[in-house]
């Protein structure tokens with residue numbers, strides 16, 4: 001039977017970054033640790049700094065036991081929506097930069113088209129003079 005998994009963007013998950021409302025993203029899954037923070041043996045501060053980003057490496061580096069990994073499943077509230085950019089503003093600004101760059105390139109090409117044209121013209125004249133002199 002298909003299961004319905006709720007999808008969250010990283011931007012959405014990163015807004016839950018306080019002691020009373022704390023979500024972390026580990027291995028593509030989103031966990032709501034708000035009720036567990038006070039009991040977490042590693043302390044609440046380490047978990048709080050792991051919000052708003054992919055905390056998979058931080059979680060693995062802490063060397064969690066199998067029982068910790070089993071326990072974490074009870075806090076899973078959904079999965080990370082990977083179809084959206086991690087930070088949407090970044091994608092928008094990089095697209096804007098790309099169009100600005102190509103516009104600049106077009107302007108420069110229009111402005112300096114005479115340089116390659118002059119080089120070609122001079123080469124043709126020199127070529128003709130050389131051939132003329134040879135005869």
Ligand code: HEM
Nearest residue numbers: 024031041042046047050055058059062064065068071072
């Ligand atoms: C996702 C839910 C989480 C659960 C259920 C959980 C559970 C636990 C448990 C049970 C321990 C005791 C040692 C063990 O049995 O492995 C522990 C220790 C620890 N956890 Fe977590 N943890 C979670 C997330 C995190 C996150 C996101 C971090 C971020 C870095 C973190 C950092 C630590 C650290 C530093 C320790 C202490 C290790 C030590 O003192 O040796 N935990 N955790």
